[in-house]
Amino acid sequence: MNENKNWYAVYTRPRCEKKVAEILTRRKIENYCPINKVVRNWNDRKKFVHEPLFSSYVFARISESEITWLKQSNGVINLVYWLGKPAVIDESEIELMKRFLSEHVNIKIEKTPISVQDKIQVLNSPMMELDGQYLSIKNKTVKVVLPSLGYMMFAEVETANVKVIQHVIPAEINMSYPLYAAK
Numbered sequence: 001m002n003e004n005k006n007w008y009a010v011y012t013r014p015r016c017e018k019k020v021a022e023i024l025t026r027r028k029i030e031n032y033c034p035i036n037k038v039v040r041n042w043n044d045r046k047k048f049v050h051e052p053l054f055s056s057y058v059f060a061r062i063s064e065s066e067i068t069w070l071k072q073s074n075g076v077i078n079l080v081y082w083l084g085k086p087a088v089i090d091e092s093e094i095e096l097m098k099r100f101l102s103e104h105v106n107i108k109i110e111k112t113p114i115s116v117q118d119k120i121q122v123l124n125s126p127m128m129e130l131d132g133q134y135l136s137i138k139n140k141t142v143k144v145v146l147p148s149l150g151y152m153m154f155a156e157v158e159t160a161n162v163k164v165i166q167h168v169i170p171a172e173i174n175m176s177y178p179l180y181a182a183k
Contacts, residue, residue: 003063005030007089008070009080009149010058016075017052023073030061034097037105053101053109054151059089093146097153100144104155112145112152 010031012020021033034053039046057080062070067086071078079086101107143154 005061005063007059007061007094008086010060011077012056013075017058020058020075032059036107089148107155109151109153
């Protein structure tokens with residue numbers, strides 16, 4: 001049987017993200033554990049450390065018939081659910097994460113309510129010509145929302161390298177705070 005496969009957020013035991021991703025890879029299950037390159041400062045030096053972007057999350061691309069089997073894997077607690085069903089993560093968001101992480105370091109994430117209006121495009125940067133789901137620009141920080149996860153990723157980028165390709169201003173936005181948002 002050739003079922004359609006979707007991306008799902010897999011909730012893991014604390015600090016087991018890389019181990020779960022390794023187990024899934026050995027079992028030939030397509031997965032993605034977003035790894036962030038972070039600068040850590042010690043008294044005598046600075047060092048890059050690779051750590052999971054999302055604590056206790058790995059993404060797996062599986063069919064619905066494989067969900068029960070996946071949940072029984074070592075280190076997996078459960079899948080993330082939305083309205084009583086496993087939450088499906090849009091493939092474009094997985095690709096956006098991969099690209100964002102490959103081009104930036106010290107990426108931060110935060111939970112966010114999703115309010116999307118404008119469509120944006122990043123220019124003259126490693127993310128050149130990448131259309132975004134949502135993007136906010138303030139000073140040199142670019143924020144991209146992952147709507148199906150309810151998180152926002154942000155990193156440093158030159159604001160001169162971003163242009164708005166469709167702009168809509170919702171009534172509730174404070175005009176003193178520059179905000180560009182997308183569908």
